[in-house]
Amino acid sequence: MAQSFISLSALQVMFWGLIFFGGIYLGFGALNWLSTRRVLPALGIGRVLDPRPLQPGQLRREMAQSGVSVLVFGLGMVFPWGLLQLGWARLDADAGWRQIAIEVLVLAIWNDVHFWLNHRLLHTRWLRRFHGPHHRSVVTTPWATYSFHPVEAAMLGNVILLPMLLHDFSFWSLASVPLFSLFFNSIGHSNYDFFPGVPYSHWFAASRRHHLHHACHSGNYGFQFTFMDRLFDTRIAADAAEPQFLAFREKQQRRRQHGTPA
Template sequence: MASAFLALSAWQVMLAGLLFFGGIYLVFGAATWLLTRNILPALGLGRTLDPRPLAPGQLRRELAQSGISVLLFGTGMIFPWGLLQLGWARLAMDASATRIVLEILFLLAWNDVHFWVNHRLLHTRLLRRFHLPHHRSIVTTPFSTYSFHPIEALMLGNVILLPMVLHDFSFWSLLSVPLFSLFFNCIGHANYDFFPRVSYAHWFAASRRHHLHHACYHGNYGFQFTFMDRLFRTRLAADAAARQLQAHEARAQSDARARSDARA
């Protein structure tokens, strides 16, 4: 597979990248939507985090913005391919299974560091206008995952370039990055608590933490893990959005009483 990738032309690399990123976005997004909207609620497993309705036209906007991100991520495959063609990076062609596992674990940690740094920058006064399109999704969906401004997509999409010039990774280790990144991102944006019994600090509570980031805007800048938010003291309290959700519930109950009185 690595040899086949290196043998592709520039146009073939970009086309393959478009098909790859578009495919995994649609498959992971649709699967997470189905799981959290139908299957898990029917089985009584987990719970919805934010009961407020989606904004009008939200799904259409998310899909449109995600299409631009897919275009950038897909055609952006030319950059790691170019590093390999220029000899600035190399692939480990005969990496052992143990080496691949260790590389994937390193890339998991690096992805969290890279995401936190870029995400924190996107919340600064200088760059926040490029992050606001993503935050229009206050109540998130799996399709919010790639719903970025192009500048944000470029900032988050370069995660493997620096590691590639510092170490000869296996092709499979590098391929794992967009797969686990999108998988965890879909979980984080699913607006669903898959493991209600685990603590707020647990790795499996990432969807809870990212739900709070969208509900409160500031804080919880990390990706799947908590070590960067702990280190820089940017982790939100578990009840940070309680006031907004309680206000929504009070309005919903008031509206229900008003409709009941009108029928009476």
Template sequence: MQAFLLESRWYEIILGGWLFFGFIYLSFGALTWLLTRHVLPRLGHGGRLDPRPVPQGQLRRELLLSASSVLLFGAGMVFPWGLLQLGWARLAVDPPGWRIVLEILALVIWNEIHFYANHWLLHTRWLRRFHLPHHRSIVTTPWATYSFHPVEAAMLGNIILLPMVVHDFSFAALLAAPLFSLLFNCIGHSNYDFLPDAHHDRWWLNGARRHHLHHACFHGNYGFMFPFMDRLFGTALPPQAAAERIARDLARTPDRRGRHVA
């Protein structure tokens, strides 16, 4: 695989990146939408976390911003490719299965740390303006997963560069990174309670609840899928942090007949 990548041209890498990121964005988004809007509701499992309606035009905006992120992520593939070309990074040759599993677990942990640090920075007054386009999706949808300003996309999209320099990862582990990252992202932006019987948002895999609260409240819950960074730095939101705000908005939102929702 390393030899194949070294022999590829830069424009082939970019084209392959565009096709890859576009495919996984559309596939994961459609699957999450189908699961949370049709399959699980019909089975009577779980339910929407934020009952407020999605504003008109939000989906179009999310798709357009996500398209720009896909283009940026695809073009950004020249950077890990360049590390291999320059000899600053190498791929592991025929690694055993257990090593691939450990590398994926290490990248999952690094992804959480990397995301938390960059996400916290994006909420500072110096960088907040680059994060506001993403936060226009107060009621989240799976299509908001890549709905970023280009600066934010560049900050969040460089996750594998540092790991590649410090360790010879397998190609399988590096390929898994954008896959599990997008999977976690779709869960976080699904606005769906997959685990209604779990204790509020404290269970480790309740990332959907935690990220719903982040979008509803803007500050707090800066972690990606898991809660350990927010617990470590004291930025975790309480389970009912957005309840009053949502109830207030619903009370003044007219339904289709012009009446206000009680």
């Protein structure tokens, strides 16, 4: 597989990159949407986090912005391919499953560090305007996962380049990064608490933490894990958005009392 990837032309790499990122985005998004809107509520598993409605046209905007991000990620596959062509990086075609497992673990940790650093930069006054389109989704959906400005997509999409320069990874280890990254990112944007019984700091409470990031617009810059937010003291309190939800519920109650639509 490694040799097959290296032997592709630049145009072929970009074409298959678009197919790959478009396919996993639509697949994970549809699975997440179906499970959190239909299956899990019907089974009584989990709960919705933010009760407020979506903005008018939000899904259409998210899909349009996500399409641009798929272009950035897909076409950007030419860069890791280019490192291999230039001989600046190599793939280990003989890696066994133990090595691949260790590499995936290391890349998962690096992915969290890389995400926190770039996400924190995107909240500075110099780069905030590039993060604004993503934060238009105050109440998140799985389709907000790739809803980025192209600059943000380029920043987040370069996650494997530095590791490739430092170590000869297996093709499968590198290919796992967009898969687990999108999977966990989609869960984080699902606006659904899959495991209400676990503590706020638990790995499985990532959707709780990231929904608060969108509701409060700062803090909780980490990805799936919490170690970067703990290290830099950027965690948001678990009840930080409660005043917003309370105001929404009171407004709903007043409308019902006056017989106006919610």
